[in-house]
Amino acid sequence: xxxxxxxxxxxxxxxxRTIEVLQDINLTVREGEFVCLLGPSGCGKSxxxxxxxxxxxxxxxxxxxxxxxxxxxxxxxVVVFQxxxxxxxxxxxxxxxxxxxxxxxxxxxxxxxxxxxxKLVHLSxxxxxxxxxxxxxxxxxxxxxxxLVLQPAVLLLDEPFAALDAQTRAVLQNELLEIWELAxxxxxxxTHNVREATGLADRVYVISSRPGRIRDTQTIAVPRPRHxxxxxxxxxxxxxxxxxxxxxxxxxxxxxxxxxxxxxARHEASSEQARGMHI
Amino acid sequence: xxxxxxxxxxxxxxxxxxxxxxxxxxxxxEAAAWLWxxxxxLLHKVLPALERDFTDPTxxxxxxxxxxRMSIGYVWVMLVGISGGMLLGRLPIVDQLLGSxxxxxxxxxxxxxxxxxxxxxGMTERAVIFTVxxxxxxxxxxxxxxxxxxxxxxxxxxxxxxxxxxxxxFWFIVVPAAIPKIVGGLRLAWAFGWRALMxxxxxxxxxxxxxxxxxxxxxxxxxxxxALMLLIAAIGIVVDGxxxxxxxxxxxxxxGLV
Numbered sequence: 352x353x354x355x356x357x358x359x360x361x362x363x364x365x366x367x368r369t370i371e372v373l374q375d376i377n378l379t380v381r382e383g384e385f386v387c388l389l390g391p392s393g394c395g396k397s398x399x400x401x402x403x404x405x406x407x408x409x410x411x412x413x414x415x416x417x418x419x420x421x422x423x424x425x426x427x428x429v430v431v432f433q434x435x436x437x438x439x440x441x442x443x444x445x446x447x448x449x450x451x452x453x454x455x456x457x458x459x460x461x462x463x464x465x466x467x468x469x470k471l472v473h474l475s476x477x478x479x480x481x482x483x484x485x486x487x488x489x490x491x492x493x494x495x496x497x498x499l500v501l502q503p504a505v506l507l508l509d510e511p512f513a514a515l516d517a518q519t520r521a522v523l524q525n526e527l528l529e530i531w532e533l534a535x536x537x538x539x540x541x542t543h544n545v546r547e548a549t550g551l552a553d554r555v556y557v558i559s560s561r562p563g564r565i566r567d568t569q570t571i572a573v574p575r576p577r578h579x580x581x582x583x584x585x586x587x588x589x590x591x592x593x594x595x596x597x598x599x600x601x602x603x604x605x606x607x608x609x610x611x612x613x614x615x616a617r618h619e620a621s622s623e624q625a626r627g628m629h630i
Numbered sequence: 631x632x633x634x635x636x637x638x639x640x641x642x643x644x645x646x647x648x649x650x651x652x653x654x655x656x657x658x659x660e661a662a663a664w665l666w667x668x669x670x671x672l673l674h675k676v677l678p679a680l681e682r683d684f685t686d687p688t689x690x691x692x693x694x695x696x697x698x699r700m701s702i703g704y705v706w707v708m709l710v711g712i713s714g715g716m717l718l719g720r721l722p723i724v725d726q727l728l729g730s731x732x733x734x735x736x737x738x739x740x741x742x743x744x745x746x747x748x749x750x751x752g753m754t755e756r757a758v759i760f761t762v763x764x765x766x767x768x769x770x771x772x773x774x775x776x777x778x779x780x781x782x783x784x785x786x787x788x789x790x791x792x793x794x795x796x797x798x799x800f801w802f803i804v805v806p807a808a809i810p811k812i813v814g815g816l817r818l819a820w821a822f823g824w825r826a827l828m829x830x831x832x833x834x835x836x837x838x839x840x841x842x843x844x845x846x847x848x849x850x851x852x853x854x855x856x857a858l859m860l861l862i863a864a865i866g867i868v869v870d871g872x873x874x875x876x877x878x879x880x881x882x883x884x885x886g887l888v
Contacts, residue, residue, distance in 0.1 A: 404791050426793035436788035439885045440806040450792040452802075483886045497792070 352417035352427070352504035354380040354403055354537055359412035361398055372398050374562035376412070380554075383535040387552035389542055389591065391599050395563025396541040400507045403539065404430045416505055426450050429498040433510040435490035437482040443469065443493050444478045450501040468496040471530055488519035492526070499530055506536045510543065524551060528575065545595070549587045550577055557591055559598050561605065566594050647871060670853040680857035689842070693861075696838040699755060700827050703762030707819050711767040712812060715774020719808075720800065725775075732771045740765025740826025744833045758830035758838070765826025766819040773815025777808030813881050817874035824866050 359376040362369050372395040380386045388396040401407040402414050405424040414421040416428060429450070437446050447465040456464070469475050472492035482490060491511055498506060508527075512520040524547065531538060542548050548555045549571055557567040569587050577584060656672055663671040670676050683689045717724045718732060743764040744757070751757035781804055789803040831840025839862055846854045882888045 404787075406787050406790065424787075424790040424793075426791065428791065430788070430791045432784060432788060434784060436784045438785065438789075438803070438806070440809065449789075449794075449802075453793040453795075453798055481884055483884055501792070 352537055353382050353415075354378075354505055354539065355415040356399070356402070357413050357415070359399075359402065359409045359414060361395070361402070361407070361410050371562035373409075374564050376563065376565060378556060378565060380537055380539060382537055385531065385538045385540065385551060385553050387540045387542060387548035387555045388558055389545065389548045389555050389595075390558035390563075391543060391560050391595065391602055395560070396558055397509050398563070399558075400430060400509045400539065400541055403505065404428050404507055406430075426454065426501045427503050428505040428507060429501055429503045430507045430509060431491070431494045431498050431511045433513050435482070435487075435494040437490055437493055437497075439482050442479050442481055443474060443485070446482070446493055447497045447500055449497060454501070464500055465496070468500040469493075471499075471533075472496045472526060488515050488523060491515065491523060495523075495527065495530070499534070499536075502534055503536055506531075506538045508538070508540045510541050512547070513542070513544070520547070527551070545588050545591050546579070549584050549591070550579070555587070555591065557594050559594075560602055566598070567591070647867065668852075670856060675853040676857045676860065679851075679853045680861060683854070683857065688837070692837050692839055692842050695836070696827060696831065696840070699758050699831075699836075699838060700762065700824065703759040703827065704766070704820065704823055706759065706763045707766045707770060707823055708816065710763065711770025711815070711819065712774050714767070715771040715812075715815075716778055716805070718771060718775040719778025720804075729775075732768060732775070735764060736768025736772055738764070738768075740822060741829035741833075743826065744830050747830065748834060753834040753836065755836055757834055758827065758836055761830035762823045762826045765829075766823035769822055770812070770815045770819045773818070774808065774812050777811025777815075778804055780811070781807045810878075810881050810885050810887055813874075813878050817870065817878050820870060820874055821866065824862075824869075828862060 356376050356378050359373055360371070361373040362371050364370075376395075376399065378386075388399060390396050398407065402409055403416065403421065405421045405428065421428075438449065441449065444462070444465055447469060448461040451461045451464060466475065466478070469478060472495055474489060474492050474496070477485065477489065482493070485493070494511070512523055515523065528551065540548075540551060549569075552571055555569045555571060556565050557569065558564065559566045567590075569591060571584070571587055573581060573583050659672040663669045663675075714728075714732065718729055719725075740761055743761045747757035747760045747764075751760055785803065785807060789799060794803055827838075828840040828843070830836075831838035832844055833840075835841060839858065843855065843858055843862075846858060879888070
């Protein structure tokens with residue numbers, strides 16, 4: 352389903368100061384599109400996810416999914432959080448079945464569907480394990496299976512792989528793309544990793560911080576499977592890094608009161624930097 | 631060899647009684663007995679007195695009686711404490727009207743409830759059980775209430791996006807999330823309840839360990855008295871260690887709190 356934000360603004364009050372987390376955000380994600388929200392920490396990307404999920408409401412503007420305004424959370428818009436957020440008292444199977452149980456699906460069908468998706472994330476051998484027995488990568492796989500088993504129209508991921516090591520991240524990115532091909536939900540994927548964004552998304556929204564605004568949109572018209580050393584990808588990354596460099600400098604300035612200069616952001620990029628390795 | 635027995639009975643991770651501690655205890659006790667002749671020796675006077683007690687049928691009856699009263703009282707504590715705590719945590723109106731009462735009940739020590747129990751139920755078993763209930767239910771209520779209120783925010787958000795709402799949300803998310811706190815409360819309640827039981831039995835004429843304490847003190851039998859106290863303490867330690875401490879640990883591990 353299509354996701355649309357129209358003139359969305361949100362402010363937080365903290366210690367008497369008003370912080371504009373999001374300022375006049377306008378974005379449209381077409382049905383079945385894979386979009387990344389990219390930006391430095393604290394720029395409101397998670398807030399956008401929460402708004403679409405219905406966990407928070409905007410102060411101004413509206414959020415539409417499939418043409419209808421968002422009023423609250425719903426299993427058609429599931430979120431995968433950075434910290435898996437699995438229910439520790441349930442087994443892997445119990446976790447994946449949870450949404451189906453809430454929807455009133457009977458036990459036999461629940462079991463079958465849960466197993467199907469656990470196979471997709473390559474965890475069929477861990478069906479009866481408890482979350483505390485799993486590694487970070489495995490927990491995220493369960494979280495993804497738990498979300499996708501509901502066949503949501505919109506899948507929201509809030510920096511899901513940020514806490515994982517590079518190898519696990521690469522594997523899970525591929526798994527996510529594979530599963531996406533099957534049902535093609537609309538995906539909004541939040542990350543601060545430029546390489547991840549350009550490697551996964553059809554389009555990347557680059558978001559500035561405080562106030563959170565959309566600084567740029569990059570359409571990555573590179574067919575999948577994509578390769579890290581594709582020069583088109585690297586050009587996108589370079590452009591994005593330029594914008595982000597300015598943003599990060601701004602954040603440093605605000606938070607630390609110091610002027611920090613990222614010379615690489617403005618000059619000819621080294622190959623390391625163009626691949627986002629320095630982030 | 632003693633170590634091996636201990637290892638099988640109390641596997642690692644939550645052993646609650648090291649053999650070394652027992653040995654130290656015995657040594658210190660015997661040293662005190664040697665230094666102060668009026669203090670009876672553990673090995674020569676106190677433990678034999680306990681052995682003799684166990685051949686006395688009235689004594690065994692007393693132990694069984696105490697155990698029975700404690701079990702019945704504890705079941706009530708669980709029922710009243712957990713349901714009360716859930717109501718307090720979930721329904722603001724209940725909290726506003728009765729919240730302070732729960733805390734007040736919890737603040738009154740078990741022993742202080744005995745006179746009231748006697749007034750209401752006479753010098754009967756029921757009075758003792760009632761004392762246990764009032765002495766221990768408070769902590770269960772308070773801990774359950776806190777547990778119900780403190781669902782980890784991320785879990786709550788994940789649950790809501792997965793479609794959990796209203797009563798489903800309460801039974802399938804809030805209550806399971808509260809279990810570690812509830813189990814912690816049940817563990818404390820056992821200790822509070824055991825204390826309240828002793829106080830209740832001490833002051834009523836019901837045939838239990840508490841009342842036996844009274845008898846023995848009147849008869850000025852120090853070795854019997856100490857034997858009794860050791861038994862009471864041992865029961866407390868063993869039940870807490872083997873049942874509650876272990877349960878609490880396992881729960882905390884699974885919930886990812888350890």
